[in-house]
Amino acid sequence: MIRSILFACAALCASQALAETPVDQLAKPPKDATVWTLTSSNGASRHGQVSMWTTPDGTHWSRFSFNLRGFVSETDEQNRFAPDGSLTSIVVRGKTPQGDAAESYEVKDGTYTFTSPVDHGTGKASPDLVYVAFGGTIDSFNPIIDKMMKSPDHSVGLLPSGRGAMEKLTTLEVSNGKEKKTLTAYGITGFGLSPQPVWMDGDKLFGVAGVVSFLPEGWEKAGEAMSKAQDDALAKRAPALMAAIAKTPAGPVAFKDVKLFDSDALKFRDHETVVVDGGRITEVGENAKIPANAQVIDGAGKTLVPGLWDNHQHYGDDSTGPLLLASGITSVRDPGNQPEELMARKKRIDDGQLLGQRIVPSLLIDGPGPYTAQVAVVVHNVDEALAAVHRAKDSGYFGIKIYGSMDPAWVKPMADLAHQLSLHVHGHIPHGMRPLDAVRAGYDEITHINFVMMQAMPDDIVKNSNGMNRFVGTGKYAKDVDLHSPAMTAYLDELAQRHIAVDPTLVTFEGLYVPDAGTYPAADAPYIDTLPSQFARGFLQTAMAPTPDLSRADMRASFAKLKALIPELERRHIRLLAGTDGVGFELIRELELYVEAGLTPEEALACATINPAVVYGMADKTGSIAKGKLAELALIDGDPSKKIGDLRQVELVMRDGKLMKASDLRASLGISGPPK
Numbered sequence: 077m078i079r080s081i082l083f084a085c086a087a088l089c090a091s092q093a094l095a096e097t098p099v100d101q102l103a104k105p106p107k108d109a110t111v112w113t114l115t116s117s118n119g120a121s122r123h124g125q126v127s128m129w130t131t132p133d134g135t136h137w138s139r140f141s142f143n144l145r146g147f148v149s150e151t152d153e154q155n156r157f158a159p160d161g162s163l164t165s166i167v168v169r170g171k172t173p174q175g176d177a178a179e180s181y182e183v184k185d186g187t188y189t190f191t192s193p194v195d196h197g198t199g200k201a202s203p204d205l206v207y208v209a210f211g212g213t214i215d216s217f218n219p220i221i222d223k224m225m226k227s228p229d230h231s232v233g234l235l236p237s238g239r240g241a242m243e244k245l246t247t248l249e250v251s252n253g254k255e256k257k258t259l260t261a262y263g264i265t266g267f268g269l270s271p272q273p274v275w276m277d278g279d280k281l282f283g284v285a286g287v288v289s290f291l292p293e294g295w296e297k298a299g300e301a302m303s304k305a306q307d308d309a310l311a312k313r314a315p316a317l318m319a320a321i322a323k324t325p326a327g328p329v330a331f332k333d334v335k336l337f338d339s340d341a342l343k344f345r346d347h348e349t350v351v352v353d354g355g356r357i358t359e360v361g362e363n364a365k366i367p368a369n370a371q372v373i374d375g376a377g378k379t380l381v382p383g384l385w386d387n388h389q390h391y392g393d394d395s396t397g398p399l400l401l402a403s404g405i406t407s408v409r410d411p412g413n414q415p416e417e418l419m420a421r422k423k424r425i426d427d428g429q430l431l432g433q434r435i436v437p438s439l440l441i442d443g444p445g446p447y448t449a450q451v452a453v454v455v456h457n458v459d460e461a462l463a464a465v466h467r468a469k470d471s472g473y474f475g476i477k478i479y480g481s482m483d484p485a486w487v488k489p490m491a492d493l494a495h496q497l498s499l500h501v502h503g504h505i506p507h508g509m510r511p512l513d514a515v516r517a518g519y520d521e522i523t524h525i526n527f528v529m530m531q532a533m534p535d536d537i538v539k540n541s542n543g544m545n546r547f548v549g550t551g552k553y554a555k556d557v558d559l560h561s562p563a564m565t566a567y568l569d570e571l572a573q574r575h576i577a578v579d580p581t582l583v584t585f586e587g588l589y590v591p592d593a594g595t596y597p598a599a600d601a602p603y604i605d606t607l608p609s610q611f612a613r614g615f616l617q618t619a620m621a622p623t624p625d626l627s628r629a630d631m632r633a634s635f636a637k638l639k640a641l642i643p644e645l646e647r648r649h650i651r652l653l654a655g656t657d658g659v660g661f662e663l664i665r666e667l668e669l670y671v672e673a674g675l676t677p678e679e680a681l682a683c684a685t686i687n688p689a690v691v692y693g694m695a696d697k698t699g700s701i702a703k704g705k706l707a708e709l710a711l712i713d714g715d716p717s718k719k720i721g722d723l724r725q726v727e728l729v730m731r732d733g734k735l736m737k738a739s740d741l742r743a744s745l746g747i748s749g750p751p752k
Contacts, residue, residue, distance in 0.1 A: 096176035097169035103152040105129060105139050111293040112214075112283065114142060116450035119296025123288060123450065124149075126213050140170075140213035144288070145447045145480075146543035147173045153213040158183075162203065163219045168212045173544075175593065175621030181207045188235065194594045194616035197236050207235040208267075208610055210617075214290065221274065221281050224264075237609040240266030245273060246309035250298040257282070261306045267610045269745040270395030273306035287414060288450055300416075307393070307417055314394055314430045317744055321398070322431055322734035328353040329707075329735065330366040334375030335715060339382055339686035339700040342678040344717040350380060352707040355733030360703055373728070379715055381681065381723070382700050383407060383708030383731060385688040386663050388523070388581050388655025389433075390451075391418060395745055397425065397432030400660045402741035404710030404723065406731040407698065408433045409655070409688065411477045411502070411523060411579075412440030412451050419471060428732065431741075434708075436692050438502065439468035441490070442479035447542045449479045461486045465493045474692065475500030477523065480542030482506040484513070491518020500692070502579070505530055507542040512567060521577040521653070521691070525585060525638045526550040528578055528645075531567050532557040551589055551626050554634035559644055572648035577691050580645075581657040583666040585638055587618040589631035599658070599665035602724055602751035606742070643674040651691050654683040661751070664723045677720045707733070724751045 105111075105127035114124040124142035131137060136155040142148065151170030158164050168179035174193070181190040189198045192210040206223055209216040223232045224242045231241035245261040259282055263271025275282045283291035285302035329352045336348035351359035351366060359365060366372060383406025389396075391410045400408065410418060418437060425432035441464045442452035455461040461482075468476050476494050478487060484506045491501045495518065502521035505514050511522055511531045522528050526546055530538060537549030558564060571578075587597040593616075596604055600615040622628045645652060654670070656662040663684060670680040689699025697706050709730040714722025726738040742749070 096171055096178060097152075099150045099170065102150060102170055103137050103139050103154070105137075109139075112290055113293050113296055114288050114290055115296045115299065116288050119289070119291075119299055120454065121448050121450065122296075125293070126215075126290070128213075128215055136215055136218075138213040138215040143446060145449065146545075146547075148544075149173070149177070151177045151211065151213060153209075153215050155215060155219070163206065163216075166207065166209055166212070166216050168209060168216075172211065173620055174617050177211045179209060179211050181209070190235065194613070195236060199235075202233070205233040205235050208238075208240075210613065218281055221264075221276075222279075225276075225279050234266060234610060236613070238266050240264060240610075242274075243271070245271070246305055248275075248302060248305045250295070250301060252295045252298065254294075259302070261302070261309060263310065265746075266608065268395075268608070269399060269611060269747070270393050271310065273310070275302055275306075303414070303417065307420070310394055311424065311430070314424070317398070318429070318431050321740045321744060322732075322736050324733055325352075325371055325735055328358070328367045328370040329730075330364075330370040330372045331375045331380050331709070331711065332366065332372050334378055334380040334711070335717065336360070336701060337379065337381040337678070337681055337685070337716070339682055340702065342676075342682060344379070344678065348380070349375075350701060350709070352709075352730065355707055357701060357703055357705050357707050360701060373711070375711065377713075377715075378727065379712040379717070379722070380701065381710050381712060381716070382685040383698070383710055383729070384663060384684045384723075385409070385653070385699075386433075386655050386660055386684075387579050387653035387688050388657045389660055390657070391421065391433075391435060394421070394430060394432075396660065397430060398741040398744050400433055401431065401729050401731065401736060402726060402738045402745075402747070403661045403663060404712070404726045404729055404738075405660060405663060406433055406708040406710070406729065407436070407688070409436040409438070409474075409579075409653070409692070411438045412449060412479075413437070414451050415439065415453070415471065431736075433731070434698070436474045436688075436694075437472075438475040438477040438500070439464065439471070439473045440477045440479060440503075441465070441468075441482065443481040443483055443486075443506075445481045445542075448481050452479055455482075455486075458483075458486045458489060461490050462493055465490055465497065465499065468494075468499055469497040473499070475502060475520075478503035478506065478514075478519075480504040480507055480546070484509045484517075487514060487519075488517040494518070502577075504546075505541060508539055510538055512570065515571065515574055515576050519576065521579060522571075523579045523581075524657075525578070525580040525582050525641060526554075528571075528580070528641060529554050529557065529638060532564060547588060547620060548626060550585075550638070551620070551631045551634050554637045555630060557637055559637070559640060568644055568648060568650075571645075572650050575651075577651040577653055577687075578645055579653045579655050580642065581655050581666070582639060582642065582669045583662045584657045585635055586665070586669065587658075587662075588620055589628075589635040591619045592628070593617055593619070593621075598668075599656075599662035602721075603661055603747075605752060606748045606750070608746050639669060639673045642670055646670075646675055646679060651687045652683040653688050653691060654680075661724075664721060667720050667723065671720045677717050680720055681716065681723075726750075 109127040109129040149172040166181040242262040289299035349364040389408035424430040686699040689695040711728040713725040
């Protein structure tokens, strides 16, 4: 998340290139240093800060401290410049959750050299080239912005590769109660799949607004208005994109001679024909009659599946819709987001103004403290907690998501009220509770496979499970859990008896525990060659760093045990809801992991089709390919009954009566082709 907020300049990173600098030896800001804060919840929750200052010799120094729900980064950065103002060196020191943050860049005798946590290189320096720090504090982004502002076409070459550009989005007057400023938002491209807004005060970087805002100290309250203004500006692009990509067929559409995944029966059926008219499925069968005026799509050698669900998708900006549609994902459950912006984006999708998914939203509610979720509605007592539940109902949410810093005593009254209001209850397990405590208090669903495993964790891990213990503790102890012990058997049986659903996000823990530094996670590797290079580079470091108390081998063994939970849940008919907690295209890897664990391709696909439709009470209109249901479909150039990974090869997707080519959706985001 922090990479997308602060670009490559504040990525969580690790390196063995230089000796790790202890935190107490990092630079100490002088009293006159300028301070920016990192906050969420409209400036109410502070997660860290960056201090910046310049020494008499002209060296720019910065010091970064950041704690995002237990993920702690402590780094400093020093940048030096030539007399003409060009950047000659960057040195980053410190540590992050991924390990050593050491990084360096230097220009000498016309040659640049860099060593980052994940890569290294050298080449001929050029006035048009600027280095993008993989980690650091954000100060190394200032020279990039400066070059873009001064460039005639507002673009610049990026190292190690790529090209960045900026364009004006909007202006906004903001106030901190003492002074006013008129800021200009620019959309920066070259770092992701969509323009990343940054706010300028004249020709100087003012800050970044969003899920976590980076703003000058004292200006935190302006973040909400800035975030809305940039969203409104970017939204103006949506109608043209929708008109170019999403085509409403002139009449019926027939998918002829496809292999069809029947999620109701958990079977693949050969040589089926599916007819769609007016956004609904009108005929299904081997001998389905094709109307004379139908557009016929030859499905020989291809597979038609129901539109997929990502059941753990913190919906991003307007680019999220095309990206997910290109993976055949037509519906999501959003388990926590900025409330006003999410619901406004959902309305635009529902009103046909924006390419996107059906969004089933949950309002994230958490207690106060250092590990509070960054997009949570923060409550301080049981009355506020109950008011937040009412807010969820009144605002049109499907459910509530309870988070780790919630007072356990408030869970039951919250769940009782939520059920009275017909709201779904799910979430992390609050610190001090075990999963059985939560489900007995009213949970309908457990979020994340590590919280399913929390039942077997030691007391000291459970007591502080809202911080890093939910990752470190699971990584240390899950490998030793006997899934067939009497205690675990009774626990899992009770989950089944209570009809508890589980949103595993197993792929998240694979990325956290398994890859070595400088390697791509299995979920992302098929896409890397097609993505913008700076965006792809960010996937080279996702895993926690090993420590003397937690080796990579132990993490991998614990991941294997988390994976082994999947068939234990499936054979008890516990509804698994496949989700990513990521970009979105990781969903297919999630299903691959289920198959590797022992599920059939049919059982795995059900976790992303019919299971969520049943749990969310929508099986009458979606989740399977059946006459009368909405035509939410993906045509796959392959056979996922034999190789579940073929689901990546989406050719066409249908949603809300519109037919879209996956190639067009990818191209709109700067993705060069299909995944490998």
